[in-house]
Amino acid sequence: MFAIDADDVRYAATMLAGVAVRTPLLEYAALNEIAGRRVLVKFEGAQHTGSFKFRGAYNRLARIEGAAKAAGVVAWSSGNHAQGVAAAARLLGMPALIVMPADAPAIKKANTKALGAEIVLYDRLSESREEIAAALAAERGAIQVPPFNDPFIIAGQGTVGLEILQQAEDAKAALGQVLVCCGGGGLTAGVATLVKDVNPSIDVYSVEPSAFDDTARSLRSGQREIVAKGASSICDALLTPTPGELTFPINQALLSGGLAVSDEQVKAAMRFAFETLKLVIEPGGAVALAAVLHGLAPATTLATAVVVSGANVDPALYAAILSEITSAG
Amino acid sequence: MFAIDADDVRYAATMLAGVAVRTPLLEYAALNEIAGRRVLVKFEGAQHTGSFKFRGAYNRLARIEGAAKAAGVVAWSSGNHAQGVAAAARLLGMPALIVMPADAPAIKKANTKALGAEIVLYDRLSESREEIAAALAAERGAIQVPPFNDPFIIAGQGTVGLEILQQAEDAKAALGQVLVCCGGGGLTAGVATLVKDVNPSIDVYSVEPSAFDDTARSLRSGQREIVAKGASSICDALLTPTPGELTFPINQALLSGGLAVSDEQVKAAMRFAFETLKLVIEPGGAVALAAVLHGLAPATTLATAVVVSGANVDPALYAAILSEITSAG
Numbered sequence: 001m002f003a004i005d006a007d008d009v010r011y012a013a014t015m016l017a018g019v020a021v022r023t024p025l026l027e028y029a030a031l032n033e034i035a036g037r038r039v040l041v042k043f044e045g046a047q048h049t050g051s052f053k054f055r056g057a058y059n060r061l062a063r064i065e066g067a068a069k070a071a072g073v074v075a076w077s078s079g080n081h082a083q084g085v086a087a088a089a090r091l092l093g094m095p096a097l098i099v100m101p102a103d104a105p106a107i108k109k110a111n112t113k114a115l116g117a118e119i120v121l122y123d124r125l126s127e128s129r130e131e132i133a134a135a136l137a138a139e140r141g142a143i144q145v146p147p148f149n150d151p152f153i154i155a156g157q158g159t160v161g162l163e164i165l166q167q168a169e170d171a172k173a174a175l176g177q178v179l180v181c182c183g184g185g186g187l188t189a190g191v192a193t194l195v196k197d198v199n200p201s202i203d204v205y206s207v208e209p210s211a212f213d214d215t216a217r218s219l220r221s222g223q224r225e226i227v228a229k230g231a232s233s234i235c236d237a238l239l240t241p242t243p244g245e246l247t248f249p250i251n252q253a254l255l256s257g258g259l260a261v262s263d264e265q266v267k268a269a270m271r272f273a274f275e276t277l278k279l280v281i282e283p284g285g286a287v288a289l290a291a292v293l294h295g296l297a298p299a300t301t302l303a304t305a306v307v308v309s310g311a312n313v314d315p316a317l318y319a320a321i322l323s324e325i326t327s328a329g
Numbered sequence: 330m331f332a333i334d335a336d337d338v339r340y341a342a343t344m345l346a347g348v349a350v351r352t353p354l355l356e357y358a359a360l361n362e363i364a365g366r367r368v369l370v371k372f373e374g375a376q377h378t379g380s381f382k383f384r385g386a387y388n389r390l391a392r393i394e395g396a397a398k399a400a401g402v403v404a405w406s407s408g409n410h411a412q413g414v415a416a417a418a419r420l421l422g423m424p425a426l427i428v429m430p431a432d433a434p435a436i437k438k439a440n441t442k443a444l445g446a447e448i449v450l451y452d453r454l455s456e457s458r459e460e461i462a463a464a465l466a467a468e469r470g471a472i473q474v475p476p477f478n479d480p481f482i483i484a485g486q487g488t489v490g491l492e493i494l495q496q497a498e499d500a501k502a503a504l505g506q507v508l509v510c511c512g513g514g515g516l517t518a519g520v521a522t523l524v525k526d527v528n529p530s531i532d533v534y535s536v537e538p539s540a541f542d543d544t545a546r547s548l549r550s551g552q553r554e555i556v557a558k559g560a561s562s563i564c565d566a567l568l569t570p571t572p573g574e575l576t577f578p579i580n581q582a583l584l585s586g587g588l589a590v591s592d593e594q595v596k597a598a599m600r601f602a603f604e605t606l607k608l609v610i611e612p613g614g615a616v617a618l619a620a621v622l623h624g625l626a627p628a629t630t631l632a633t634a635v636v637v638s639g640a641n642v643d644p645a646l647y648a649a650i651l652s653e654i655t656s657a658g
Contacts (some may be wrong), residue, residue, distance in 0.1 A: 215388050318603070
């Protein structure tokens with residue numbers, strides 16, 4: 001019925017064992033105090049390439065064999081998926097070509113190139129990344145690796161949820177809810193699939209930028225809603241116009257709801273992470289933390305796990321966001 | 330013969346169990362590649378108050394009972410020890426008065442105050458913090474808590490070493506050396522005491538800012554050397570003029586040597602931590618990482634553990650250091 005089940009996530013975990021980083025689940029007394037509950041921070045900034053995307057990419061690429069492996073892969077991405085695919089391809093000895101928007105953060109373009117991938121830039125407003133990627137893939141006989149709408153990708157991202165459950169148990173924390181940053185919904189769907197299978201009483205929520213709250217609205221309306229034209233957000237990793245075909249049915253069946261945060265709340269969460277958690281977090285990676293910090297997470301007497309999905313932020317933007325503290329006092 | 334032995338560290342660990350954060354020991358493929366060895370990063374930025382100092386402070390304060398507890402404690406510190414003492418005092422329900430230099434980072438002063446401590450400022454150039462603290466302690470019948478020259482403080486800091494050994498074993502890493510940020514030498518002495526007791530073949534090195542390399546020079550000369558008048562460094566946490574009376578004999582007996590890094594190397598390490606480790610690190614907390622990144626750690630075929638001792642850095646300074654990347658490239 002769904003694109004994946006929990007055993008696909010468990011199998012992905014065996015593929016990723018010793019390859020992906022088992023990122024830390026961190027707890028801070030100062031954050032617990034603000035949130036009025038135990039908050040466990042799953043820090044995917046410590047993952048290879050600075051985001052969870054390596055998990056799904058490796059789980060997908062590791063299934064490609066023979067002549068297809070030699071032809072390599074093509075992916076389109078604003079940055080984190082690009083780096084994840086490039087790193088997985090390098091580890092597996094496959095060529096990778098990445099179609100990136102010309103206005104993607106410089107750090108994401110530079111890191112993707114440094115990982116040995118070939119990059120083709122496109123104009124986000126006038127060109128279609130899907131068409132460019134499809135043409136390039138056809139030309140080379142390469143396999144396209146979509147950022148979220150793929151069963152192996154979803155299952156790979158779901159390993160974040162498996163680790164959260166194991167690490168929460170190690171920390172003797174009874175989880176009541178998991179908040180997941182949501183763009184196309186692959187991470188959310190993967191985490192929800194695993195978490196609800198193990199413990200259906202844990203609530204899983206997606207968290208999005210308020211201008212890109214397509215998943216939240218889709219969960220309410222029951223159909224895949226589309227983001228308004230011209231919408232913008234600093235959360236460059238989450239600028240997906242509509243939930244994925246494969247991810248939405250999963251999220252619709254399993255999520256307890258969708259939350260949304262403003263860009264100002266995201267920036268405040270990034271500053272809090274700098275000041276108190278001592279973690280670098282990119283805008284899109286900070287939305288779930290922002291929801292907890294701003295009282296948007298539904299009440300629970302149990303612990304809340306918050307996924308910090310990535311940390312690839314341009315130093316100039318980061319410095320500017322930090323400087324808002326300085327100028328504010 | 331020495332101020333502490335390894336069992337004092339083990340006992341401190343039982344005092345700190347469930348109170349201090351068991352901070353993560355992180356590993357990054359990108360860092361291993363640069364260093365040409367496995368590098369394990371002990372991230373004390375995730376400790377209460379953003380540095381390891383809470384460990385020693387709590388281990389000291391928890392031994393104070395009765396009337397002495399009601400009279401509270403007095404400490405002098407440029408910041409991290411202040412916050413550690415303030416947080417420990419709050420947890421234990423004791424008053425704390427902290428003597429801080431007027432030019433300490435604003436974030437450290439603000440955080441110390443936020444933890445409920447009373448603050449007295451002094452002029453670093455014209456006044457003696459020791460005399461001010463002694464007078465205030467006498468006046469109140471309060472106990473002075475020195476930043477490093479105290480057996481309980483040294484033993485508490487040593488729990489960092491205990492965790493490193495346990496976590497390296499969990500990570501199946503055979504440790505060849507441990508690099509420790511060094512100011513007065515309390516953290517270094519505590520870590521060395523525990524590590525050398527468990528495995529004498531592991532080399533422990535202190536790492537200092539090159540303008541404050543008193544421990545490195547003292548290790549070479551065999552006596553406690555003093556930093557040149559007017560020396561300066563961005564590593565505000567490590568501006569100690571000479572090794573401690575209690576810490577130096579331990580370090581002299583146990584260390585394999587003392588390393589030193591320039592402020593430019595420290596800044597580069599902070600930028601690397603931002604870009605690749607996704608960790609916020611303060612200047613003084615980055616010296617051991619800087620040594621590994623700049624090829625200053627002695628050769629080993631085994632793994633190197635690097636202590637990141639703290640992460641309390643003013644956002645304006647941090648933004649300025651990050652901006653040097655932007656302007657450079």
